[in-house]
Amino acid sequence: MKNYNISIIKGDGIGPEIVDEAIKVLNSASKKCGFTLSYKEYLMGGIAIDTTGVPLPQETIDGVLASDACLFGAIGGEKWDTLPRELRPETGLLKFREEMGVYANLRPAIVYDELVNASTLKPEVIQGCDIMVVRELIGGIYFGKPRENDGFKAYNTMVYTKPEIERISKTAFELAMKRDKRVCSVDKANVLEVSQLWRDTVNEVAKNYPEVEVSHMYVDNAAMQLVRNPKQFDVIVTGNIFGDILSDTASMVVGSIGLLPSASTGDKTAIYEPIHGSAPDIAGLGIANPLATILSASMMLRYSLNEEKAANLIEDTIKIVLKDGYRTKDLASYDAKEVLNCSAMGDKIVEYI
Amino acid sequence: MKNYNISIIKGDGIGPEIVDEAIKVLNSASKKCGFTLSYKEYLMGGIAIDTTGVPLPQETIDGVLASDACLFGAIGGEKWDTLPRELRPETGLLKFREEMGVYANLRPAIVYDELVNASTLKPEVIQGCDIMVVRELIGGIYFGKPRENDGFKAYNTMVYTKPEIERISKTAFELAMKRDKRVCSVDKANVLEVSQLWRDTVNEVAKNYPEVEVSHMYVDNAAMQLVRNPKQFDVIVTGNIFGDILSDTASMVVGSIGLLPSASTGDKTAIYEPIHGSAPDIAGLGIANPLATILSASMMLRYSLNEEKAANLIEDTIKIVLKDGYRTKDLASYDAKEVLNCSAMGDKIVEYI
Ligand SMILES: CC(C)[C@H](C(=O)O)[C@@H](O)C(=O)O
Numbered sequence: 244m245k246n247y248n249i250s251i252i253k254g255d256g257i258g259p260e261i262v263d264e265a266i267k268v269l270n271s272a273s274k275k276c277g278f279t280l281s282y283k284e285y286l287m288g289g290i291a292i293d294t295t296g297v298p299l300p301q302e303t304i305d306g307v308l309a310s311d312a313c314l315f316g317a318i319g320g321e322k323w324d325t326l327p328r329e330l331r332p333e334t335g336l337l338k339f340r341e342e343m344g345v346y347a348n349l350r351p352a353i354v355y356d357e358l359v360n361a362s363t364l365k366p367e368v369i370q371g372c373d374i375m376v377v378r379e380l381i382g383g384i385y386f387g388k389p390r391e392n393d394g395f396k397a398y399n400t401m402v403y404t405k406p407e408i409e410r411i412s413k414t415a416f417e418l419a420m421k422r423d424k425r426v427c428s429v430d431k432a433n434v435l436e437v438s439q440l441w442r443d444t445v446n447e448v449a450k451n452y453p454e455v456e457v458s459h460m461y462v463d464n465a466a467m468q469l470v471r472n473p474k475q476f477d478v479i480v481t482g483n484i485f486g487d488i489l490s491d492t493a494s495m496v497v498g499s500i501g502l503l504p505s506a507s508t509g510d511k512t513a514i515y516e517p518i519h520g521s522a523p524d525i526a527g528l529g530i531a532n533p534l535a536t537i538l539s540a541s542m543m544l545r546y547s548l549n550e551e552k553a554a555n556l557i558e559d560t561i562k563i564v565l566k567d568g569y570r571t572k573d574l575a576s577y578d579a580k581e582v583l584n585c586s587a588m589g590d591k592i593v594e595y596i
Numbered sequence: 597m598k599n600y601n602i603s604i605i606k607g608d609g610i611g612p613e614i615v616d617e618a619i620k621v622l623n624s625a626s627k628k629c630g631f632t633l634s635y636k637e638y639l640m641g642g643i644a645i646d647t648t649g650v651p652l653p654q655e656t657i658d659g660v661l662a663s664d665a666c667l668f669g670a671i672g673g674e675k676w677d678t679l680p681r682e683l684r685p686e687t688g689l690l691k692f693r694e695e696m697g698v699y700a701n702l703r704p705a706i707v708y709d710e711l712v713n714a715s716t717l718k719p720e721v722i723q724g725c726d727i728m729v730v731r732e733l734i735g736g737i738y739f740g741k742p743r744e745n746d747g748f749k750a751y752n753t754m755v756y757t758k759p760e761i762e763r764i765s766k767t768a769f770e771l772a773m774k775r776d777k778r779v780c781s782v783d784k785a786n787v788l789e790v791s792q793l794w795r796d797t798v799n800e801v802a803k804n805y806p807e808v809e810v811s812h813m814y815v816d817n818a819a820m821q822l823v824r825n826p827k828q829f830d831v832i833v834t835g836n837i838f839g840d841i842l843s844d845t846a847s848m849v850v851g852s853i854g855l856l857p858s859a860s861t862g863d864k865t866a867i868y869e870p871i872h873g874s875a876p877d878i879a880g881l882g883i884a885n886p887l888a889t890i891l892s893a894s895m896m897l898r899y900s901l902n903e904e905k906a907a908n909l910i911e912d913t914i915k916i917v918l919k920d921g922y923r924t925k926d927l928a929s930y931d932a933k934e935v936l937n938c939s940a941m942g943d944k945i946v947e948y949i
């Protein structure tokens with residue numbers, strides 16, 4: 244029987260609870276589909292600071308790189324926010340992304356019919372919406388140098404090279420080929436030189452995908468269009484900071500942040516994590532929603548392990564569980580038949596599988 | 597009788613039509629309130645390129661600086677989009693802002709009860725919403741140097757100095773004092789050095805306004821919160837590019853972009869303009885909505901000329917005209933009793949005044 248080695252980073256806050264449910268579901272789906280998964284746990288974020296003194300131990304870097312893929316919970320919390328910048332959980336996270344070479348952050352925003360009322364947007368505006376935001380994750384202004392703050396003047400550098408733009412564009416076009424074949428590239432080319440290179444390079448890569456319709460949008464307009472008419476989008480591709488902003492805007496189209504998974508992929512390994520944070524305020528109460536993490540696990544099956552059948556099984560099961568009226572507390576006001584706690588939701592999905 | 601000198605830039609596309617209506621309304625309100633306005637027209641944008649060869653003639657710079665305030669329509673259009681960067685309408689616009697020293701861009705987003713259905717957001721989410729976005733307009737990554745695109749690598753610099761952040765913060769806190777006394781500063785201080793200086797400086801300025809409640813939000817979260825719960829905001833203050841994105845997001849809270857005015861103010865002069873563009877596709881058809889320009893004119897009365905009474909008169913009149921069911925074509929689907937063309941809407945407001 245085929246076996247995959249999965250590295251696990253549970254992290255802080257609700258991280259451990261939600262990852263535990265995802266593992267439960269992974270085990271059940273893999274059993275059903277005839278493969279096995281082995282897990283190894285690593286530390287990162289606040290818990291790593293408390294245990295080892297640094298937010299990202301070398302052991303974690305090596306362990307994840309050696310694994311087939313990484314399932315990630317969430318990190319951070321107020322407790323560590325006042326540490327010097329180089330010791331903060333966020334700094335560990337950015338270094339982790341860089342070390343793993345995960346240049347492509349994929350954030351699907353899919354509106355489930357059952358939860359069409361969970362968004363603050365009108366149902367008719369979002370029903371059937373299925374957007375994939377592809378965000379460049381290890382370049383741009385996040386990592387650009389020089390960067391400095393001398394207390395009087397401070398600056399950062401938004402920088403991209405052609406190869407960086409080419410590889411993320413390829414990711415976007417390849418994804419579009421398996422979807423509705425439309426890519427909208429977002430930049431600010433009317434103002435920024437770095438965006439002009441972005442736009443020109445996307446256009447060059449587009450030539451290799453004649454079947455894909457490519458369009459360009461300024462970032463201010465894109466933010467507006469995501470609220471005005473999100474259904475116009477199939478794949479959105481953009482740089483690191485614009486992607487940070489727009490993928491959060493797109494998540495509001497879905498409304499329920501507890502449902503949103505993500506994949507960060509590259510040439511070395513891939514990391515799968517919910518887009519929500521560690522929510523320290525509800526940690527340990529058992530009321531966290533594990534669905535975003537379970538959906539992240541199913542993205543892992545699809546993109547890293549090529550176990551499409553198991554991925555579909557999980558996603559279809561979640562749809563049925565939602566259709567049957569099972570909800571976690573965050574979704575309790577949307578046609579709930581029964582409200583389940585975190586581990587009961589995991590159990591319910593396993594039961595249905 | 598008091599007289600003010602107003603410089604007028606009609607610009608391209610629908611610019612001339614909408615500015616003409618605003619002038620009509622200004623004349624009627626000033627007459628009612630006992631002062632006069634003299635107008636002098638200047639060229640900018642596409643029409644300036646066609647007439648003088650450059651998007652921003654020196655005469656325009658000098659003329660506007662010598663005036664009490666500038667009322668601005670809209671510029672740009674496809675016709676000029678393929679010109680070299682230094683000749684494009686946008687380049688003229690950015691140079692204009694810089695030359696005029698208008699560092700503070702104010703964009704109110706007010707939801708009118710009559711048009712609460714015009715937004716894609718649910719009525720209960722936006723009803724009563726009244727946000728003022730204060731965007732730094734002549735600094736940040738828009739103007740930062742060095743900037744370059746050599747075809748392989750391209751970069752821009754996001755830079756702020758303490759005095760730049762101090763003056764825009766003051767603008768925000770002063771505005772908050774006349775409103776609900778809450779300022780939310782938006783940055784990305786968990787990643788960017790320039791944002792850390794921004795945050796620290798806002799906190800220093802905040803000490804001079806003990807009555808104002810100050811909060812900080814990361815830009816990704818702010819984009820999300822504007823969709824999730826826009827009513828939580830009073831004044832938002834942020835840098836140039838984040839403000840570009842967030843003010844467009846905020847405009848979607850209102851929904852009808854034809855209703856949104858803006859003011860760009862500084863120590864030398866101020867520019868008042870609708871946030872929508874020049875809409876070349878409907879230029880000359882007489883169906884443009886002049887309300888955003890008329891509301892910009894009323895901001896001019898309030899902020900530059902201190903004619904609060906006339907400003908209130910215009911704003912109250914517009915509310916009544918909307919309440920009575922008069923709509924322009926773009927708003928025709930929201931409880932219209934009668935759909936008016938551009939100049940008939942101007943006339944109607946004059947009639948009510
Ligand atoms: C925590 C922060 C550094 C991070 C980012 O900005 O990338 C987060 O917002 C995200 O989107 O994963």
Ligand SMILES: CC(C)[C@H](C(=O)O)[C@@H](O)C(=O)O
Nearest residue numbers: 433434463686687689690840
């Ligand atoms: C046209 C463009 C340069 C401009 C900007 O980005 O400032 C516009 O989007 C705006 O917000 O006024």
